[in-house]
Amino acid sequence: MRSGVTATNDFVVKFANVNGSGSASANQLFAKSILRMGIPIASRNIFPSNIQGLPTWFEVRVSGEGHLGRRGGVDLMVAMNPQTWDRDIAEIDPGGYLLYDSTRPMPASRFRSDINVIGVPLTQICNANYTDARQRQLLKNIMYVGALSALLNIEPPVVEQLLAEQYKGKEKLAKPNRDAFHMGRDWALKNLDCPLGLTLERSDAVGDRIYVEGNAAAALGAVYGGATVCAWYPITPSTSLAEAFERHCKRFRTEAETGRKRYAIVQAEDELASIGIVIGAAWNGARAFTATSGPGISLMQEFVGLAYFAEIPAVIFDVQRAGPSTGMPTRTQQSDVLSAAYASHGDTKQVVLLPEDPRECFDFGASAFDLADRLQTPVFVLLDLDIGMNDWLCEPFAWDDSRQLDRGKVMTAEELEAGRTFGRYLDADGDGIPFRTYPGTHPQKGAFFTRGTSRDRFAKYTEVGSAYADNMERLLRKFDTAKQIVPHPVERPAAQPTRTGVIYYGSSSAAMKEALGQLEADGIHLDAMRIRAFPFHDDVLDFIARHDRVFIVEQNRDAQLRTLIMTEGNVDASRLIPILHYDGTPITARFIRAAVADRASALKVVPFAGAAAE
Amino acid sequence: MSFLPKPKLHHPKLPVNALGFTRRDYEGAISTLCAGCGHDSISAAIIQACFELDIEPHRVAKMSGIGCSSKTPDYFLGASHGFNSVHGRMPSVLTGANLANRDLTYLGVSGDGDSASIGFGQFAHSIRRAVNMTYIVENNGVYGLTKGQFSATSDKGSKAKKGAINNDEPIDLVGIALQLGATFVARSFSGDKTQLVPLIKAALRHPGPAFIDCISPCVAFNNHEGSTKSYDFVREHNEAMNQLDVILGRDPISAEYAPGEVREVTQHDGSVLRLRKLHEDYDPTDRVAAMHHLHERKAAGEIVTGLLYIDPEPEDLHHHLDTVAMPLNRLDDAALVPGSAALDKVNAALR
Ligand SMILES: Cc1ncc(C[n+]2csc(CCOP(=O)(O)OP(=O)(O)O)c2C)c(N)n1
Ligand code: SF4
Ligand SMILES: [Mg+2]
Numbered sequence: 002m003r004s005g006v007t008a009t010n011d012f013v014v015k016f017a018n019v020n021g022s023g024s025a026s027a028n029q030l031f032a033k034s035i036l037r038m039g040i041p042i043a044s045r046n047i048f049p050s051n052i053q054g055l056p057t058w059f060e061v062r063v064s065g066e067g068h069l070g071r072r073g074g075v076d077l078m079v080a081m082n083p084q085t086w087d088r089d090i091a092e093i094d095p096g097g098y099l100l101y102d103s104t105r106p107m108p109a110s111r112f113r114s115d116i117n118v119i120g121v122p123l124t125q126i127c128n129a130n131y132t133d134a135r136q137r138q139l140l141k142n143i144m145y146v147g148a149l150s151a152l153l154n155i156e157p158p159v160v161e162q163l164l165a166e167q168y169k170g171k172e173k174l175a176k177p178n179r180d181a182f183h184m185g186r187d188w189a190l191k192n193l194d195c196p197l198g199l200t201l202e203r204s205d206a207v208g209d210r211i212y213v214e215g216n217a218a219a220a221l222g223a224v225y226g227g228a229t230v231c232a233w234y235p236i237t238p239s240t241s242l243a244e245a246f247e248r249h250c251k252r253f254r255t256e257a258e259t260g261r262k263r264y265a266i267v268q269a270e271d272e273l274a275s276i277g278i279v280i281g282a283a284w285n286g287a288r289a290f291t292a293t294s295g296p297g298i299s300l301m302q303e304f305v306g307l308a309y310f311a312e313i314p315a316v317i318f319d320v321q322r323a324g325p326s327t328g329m330p331t332r333t334q335q336s337d338v339l340s341a342a343y344a345s346h347g348d349t350k351q352v353v354l355l356p357e358d359p360r361e362c363f364d365f366g367a368s369a370f371d372l373a374d375r376l377q378t379p380v381f382v383l384l385d386l387d388i389g390m391n392d393w394l395c396e397p398f399a400w401d402d403s404r405q406l407d408r409g410k411v412m413t414a415e416e417l418e419a420g421r422t423f424g425r426y427l428d429a430d431g432d433g434i435p436f437r438t439y440p441g442t443h444p445q446k447g448a449f450f451t452r453g454t455s456r457d458r459f460a461k462y463t464e465v466g467s468a469y470a471d472n473m474e475r476l477l478r479k480f481d482t483a484k485q486i487v488p489h490p491v492e493r494p495a496a497q498p499t500r501t502g503v504i505y506y507g508s509s510s511a512a513m514k515e516a517l518g519q520l521e522a523d524g525i526h527l528d529a530m531r532i533r534a535f536p537f538h539d540d541v542l543d544f545i546a547r548h549d550r551v552f553i554v555e556q557n558r559d560a561q562l563r564t565l566i567m568t569e570g571n572v573d574a575s576r577l578i579p580i581l582h583y584d585g586t587p588i589t590a591r592f593i594r595a596a597v598a599d600r601a602s603a604l605k606v607v608p609f610a611g612a613a614a615e
Numbered sequence: 616m617s618f619l620p621k622p623k624l625h626h627p628k629l630p631v632n633a634l635g636f637t638r639r640d641y642e643g644a645i646s647t648l649c650a651g652c653g654h655d656s657i658s659a660a661i662i663q664a665c666f667e668l669d670i671e672p673h674r675v676a677k678m679s680g681i682g683c684s685s686k687t688p689d690y691f692l693g694a695s696h697g698f699n700s701v702h703g704r705m706p707s708v709l710t711g712a713n714l715a716n717r718d719l720t721y722l723g724v725s726g727d728g729d730s731a732s733i734g735f736g737q738f739a740h741s742i743r744r745a746v747n748m749t750y751i752v753e754n755n756g757v758y759g760l761t762k763g764q765f766s767a768t769s770d771k772g773s774k775a776k777k778g779a780i781n782n783d784e785p786i787d788l789v790g791i792a793l794q795l796g797a798t799f800v801a802r803s804f805s806g807d808k809t810q811l812v813p814l815i816k817a818a819l820r821h822p823g824p825a826f827i828d829c830i831s832p833c834v835a836f837n838n839h840e841g842s843t844k845s846y847d848f849v850r851e852h853n854e855a856m857n858q859l860d861v862i863l864g865r866d867p868i869s870a871e872y873a874p875g876e877v878r879e880v881t882q883h884d885g886s887v888l889r890l891r892k893l894h895e896d897y898d899p900t901d902r903v904a905a906m907h908h909l910h911e912r913k914a915a916g917e918i919v920t921g922l923l924y925i926d927p928e929p930e931d932l933h934h935h936l937d938t939v940a941m942p943l944n945r946l947d948d949a950a951l952v953p954g955s956a957a958l959d960k961v962n963a964a965l966r
Binding site: 036037209210211212213221224225227229230232253254256259260261262263264265266267269270271273274275276277278279280281282283284285286287289303304307311397398399400401402405406438439440441442443444445448449450451452453462 | 709
């Protein structure tokens with residue numbers, strides 16, 4: 002067995018489970034216990050929607066260095082699902098380990114000779130100690146966590162503490178879990194060679210970071226952003242965003258005196274109604290949002306156009322997934338960039354925010370509402386399944402209590418009464434953003450009739466072409482204003498001067514950072530820029546201008562962000578080299594490194610030797 | 616700060632309501648519809664109803680979809696905010712607006728194409744969700760704005776202007792509204808203002824989903840012989856169930872009726888709906904009977920009009936959602952933003 006892979010705080014453990022067997026909380030316990038030992042992890046759920054037996058996988062990448070992207074490969078497989086046995090065994094890296102339930106003997110042909118097999122008779126131990134069927138099943142999971150604690154050196158007090166927190170005040174539940182954990186641990190210590198080559202060593206690399214899912218973070222951002230109306234239609238992977246909003250609201254938005262709600266959540270009949278409700282609420286002065294995924298975005302197109310032209314602040318969280326129908330859609334992708342940026346008919350350009358992790362999901366989730374109100378336009382927040390449905394280690398949420406919700410240009414009854422000129426589509430101060438009024442504000446002044454187009458600056462009906470063109474030009478000025486106030490790109494210069502750059506965004510961030518380090522070690526230096534919003538800040542075009550070639554790393558087939566940069570920035574296509582990952586799994590540093598190295602050598606990008614750039 | 620309404624200057628002889636407004640204060644832009652279009656009569660009835668109810672125009676939000684009918688909110692209540700949204704989706708926009716501010720009166724205007732075809736789903740779901748609104752479909756059995764195609768309320772066998780016969784079953788929105796729990800359901804005719812105005816008044820006062828299907832002939836495309844939505848055809852086949860008077864608290868009770876001749880229903884806000892029974896044994900508070908009656912009279916070839924069903928104590932969406940009394944759009948930062956201390960606790964639980 003000692004011929005196996007050896008590594009400390011740097012390996013991948015994958016759990017193969019049956020959905021609904023109670024494995025999720027045991028796996029979570031495993032993940033959190035490593036975090037509590039101060040060692041960074043990146044964890045991912047993999048849940049196909051269409052395979053019999055409802056298998057699910059949970060992958061934990063342990064990375065003392067703090068790499069949070071998916072690594073690829075598996076060092077230790079905890080194979081608890083007989084139905085997926087063969088593919089699970091096949092996935093283990095040579096020299097890796099297999100932990101399985103050895104209660105029932107398996108023919109040698111079902112194993113591989115180049116891996117280390119560890120059998121623990123989990124079912125047998127469980128059956129010997131418990132009579133209740135459900136208990137047998139649930140505690141079997143905790144028992145493998147016990148065995149892993151012995152095999153990998155997880156500190157038992159850490160696990161006990163986590164169980165105490167989980168079952169706070171419910172000692173009756175805590176005790177059997179604790180016992181099962183120790184039963185597994187003791188069995189392993191007694192019968193197996195512990196620890197394995199893979200070991201954990203206490204560290205202090207986690208700091209005060211939190212471990213949270215992007216959807217929950219975005220929903221919390223919506224609470225802090227002052228959203229009161231949420232209309233949605235269930236669709237993976239966005240459902241848990243709306244559900245989290247409800248959970249957060251119950252906690253933070255219940256009126257103490259009455260128990261009544263300072264929010265309204267409607268599960269609409271479809272995405273058309275969801276966005277319609279959002280638009281109606283936002284028109285009427287409430288902050289409103291919907292959460293959806295690609296197919297929902299397609300259905301919302303007509304309404305989003307109306308909101309663009311009628312200048313209504315709607316917030317749309319799009320948790321992106323792969324393609325239409327079921328199956329692949331439970332995988333991740335960044336493939337709605339174009340359909341969001343140019344959503345709808347007519348000449349439209351939409352504001353799009355691109356968070357990299359749950360912390361930014363929270364930040365952008367809150368500021369999206371300020372931006373929408375300030376700009377009076379729809380704002381898309383593009384998450385993806387990888388950020389949305391997985392717990393990520395990220396900076397803790399922060400809020401400045403002096404911050405106030407920015408409701409934008411809303412003319413009040415007092416201002417109207419004082420005789421201030423109100424023109425709903427009048428560019429009063431040159432930033433392209435007109436004033437609006439909330440319905441019901443003033444008995445005589447400030448009422449207007451909202452339509453998509455066909456009106457003048459004072460919202461009077463007209464079909465005159467010049468009035469239409471005038472309005473379209475003002476909308477462009479407004480979009481220019483947007484450029485300045487959306488989150489700016491973040492630049493990360495290379496260690497050495499270079500004429501080659503790389504642009505990336507969203508959930509590719511973690512893998513990109515890791516890849517940059519590897520490429521640097523390979524002698525390939527890249528200036529990097531993370532784009533955080535559309536419209537693009539001038540810095541983006543400036544960055545491209547400063548480099549001969551810029552790689553654009555994306556998780557879609559058609560290089561959608563590249564297309565957007567090319568059209569919006571008039572950039573020569575040959576200078577933007579696509580690096581595309583689109584098989585539905587999260588992008589890895591391995592992939593980026595290989596793809597960049599490959600293109601770089603084809604393009605003869607050599608380590609920078611000349612004088613410093615002009 | 617509140618502002619007292621200041622009525623426009625007007626002819627001193629024009630009658631004023633309790634707020635000092637004349638009927639003209641409830642008008643809007645000049646209509647661009649065809650002369651004689653039924654929709655204009657409905658706009659006039661809305662103006663009359665709001666005037667008589669002493670409604671502050673700016674406290675009404677007018678919502679519509681797309682169509683000739685959906686254009687009409689521009690032609691009444693010029694001091695109200697209006698929203699001409701997208702085809703068939705007025706109900707969702709109205710629902711959202713209502714969620715944002717429960718204190719305004721919501722008036723949704725739609726067409727038969729808008730509500731029975733492209734927007735059939737939204738019509739149905741806004742009703743079953745019990746949005747507090749007055750929802751008027753200006754039903755001409757045809758797509759007016761796109762020049763005369765059959766709509767989903769066209770009767771089977773009715774003839775298009777160019778001669779084609781409709782073979783599809785019609786959707787009766789009144790029947791659907793009854794089935795889906797509307798708590799106020801009526802049908803009327805744009806040519807019968809005496810019947811229509813009180814129905815709109817009662818609907819505006821109704822604190823739940825109030826639906827009015829108003830037959831409204833299209834003179835351009837559906838007023839010919841062989842159409843079942845023409846002025847002549849509707850006049851001939853109109854079967855009024857009752858004649859309604861809406862009696863507000865301050866109105867004196869005048870006329871006397873023989874026992875059994877009138878039926879009074881008191882709405883939640885104290886307004887009394889007095890129904891003069893024009894039809895024996897019709898009980899407008901019995902939903903099942905209303906549905907049954909509707910089908911029966913339809914089979915007999917009649918167009919049943921009047922207040923067909925009312926639940927005087929309805930519940931609405933805000934009640935179901937248990938939202939606070941203060942309109943959501945008026946909640947301030949303190950009521951909405953939990954602050955940094957709460958966030959620290961959230962963070963602590965995520966480590
Ligand atoms: C998505 C979409 N499809 C088609 C149209 C074209 N269109 C405009 S109005 C209308 C029909 C209106 O009929 P109805 O609601 O009965 O109103 P009417 O004009 O008869 O009052 C159609 C099909 C549109 N505006 N939007
Ligand atoms: S086309 Fe028909 S519905 Fe449209 S305005 Fe003319 S008469 Fe009215
Ligand atoms: Mg019509």
